[in-house]
Amino acid sequence: MQIRKLTVADAAAFRELRIEMCGRHPEAFGQTPEEVAEMAEDKFVEWMTPSDIFPERFVLAALDADRVVGSVAFRREDTNKERHRGWIWSVYTRPEARGRGVSRQLMTQLIDEARKMEGMEILTLVVALPQTAARTLYTSLGFFTTGLIMHEYKLPNGRYVDHEEMMLWL
Numbered sequence: 204m205q206i207r208k209l210t211v212a213d214a215a216a217f218r219e220l221r222i223e224m225c226g227r228h229p230e231a232f233g234q235t236p237e238e239v240a241e242m243a244e245d246k247f248v249e250w251m252t253p254s255d256i257f258p259e260r261f262v263l264a265a266l267d268a269d270r271v272v273g274s275v276a277f278r279r280e281d282t283n284k285e286r287h288r289g290w291i292w293s294v295y296t297r298p299e300a301r302g303r304g305v306s307r308q309l310m311t312q313l314i315d316e317a318r319k320m321e322g323m324e325i326l327t328l329v330v331a332l333p334q335t336a337a338r339t340l341y342t343s344l345g346f347f348t349t350g351l352i353m354h355e356y357k358l359p360n361g362r363y364v365d366h367e368e369m370m371l372w373l
């Protein structure tokens with residue numbers, strides 16, 4: 204298992220993974236698979252790689268024989284008043300790779316990296332209440348619940364999904 208940051212060359216592989224996670228877990232991720240599929244290439248690349256505005260932005264991935272099997276994404280907030288906070292999203296391990304420590308390794312590496320960023324103090328994320336495995340993972344890493352977001356998502360079938368907001372002091 205190799206862990207590395209994705210680059211522009213991995214955009215198609217990450218898009219495929221993102222489509223899969225949004226399709227399999229509509230309650231956990233904010234986009235529909237169709238929305239991910241329709242994103243313009245430059246927008247998608249901009250979203251997963253550093254830019255002038257977001258220099259500390261990356262997608263960390265686990266690869267098994269060159270196939271991306273898991274991801275965690277990170278973005279540091281860009282305004283002066285928010286630069287002490289980082290945002291985690293797209294935490295996903297493909298079903299066939301689950302239970303082997305993939306997301307624990309990815310999250311641990313992301314946290315270690317965030318700790319080295321000057322002025323970085325807090326990591327935040329939101330997680331759907333039904334996602335027990337993810338909530339257990341985050342709690343085991345030291346994240347704690349700071350709030351409940353009722354009706355965070357309205358699914359295409361009209362069902363609402365509540366999320367909790369979690370944070371970690373670095």
Ligand SMILES: CC(C)(COP(=O)(O)OP(=O)(O)OC[C@H]1O[C@@H](n2cnc3c(N)ncnc32)[C@H](O)[C@@H]1OP(=O)(O)O)[C@@H](O)C(=O)NCCC(=O)NCCS
Nearest residue numbers: 294295296301302303304305306307330334336337339340
């Ligand atoms: C949550 C998820 C990323 C875990 O990925 P994974 O690579 O299988 O996780 P790991 O093997 O690294 O396990 C890490 C920890 O997660 C928790 N965990 C993993 N699977 C679990 C399960 N089925 N039930 C309860 N806790 C579980 C445990 O705390 C585990 O640590 P431990 O093995 O020391 O007990 C994966 O199940 C997934 O992609 N779920 C669907 C998407 C999702 O909910 N993403 C979160 C969006 S906020």
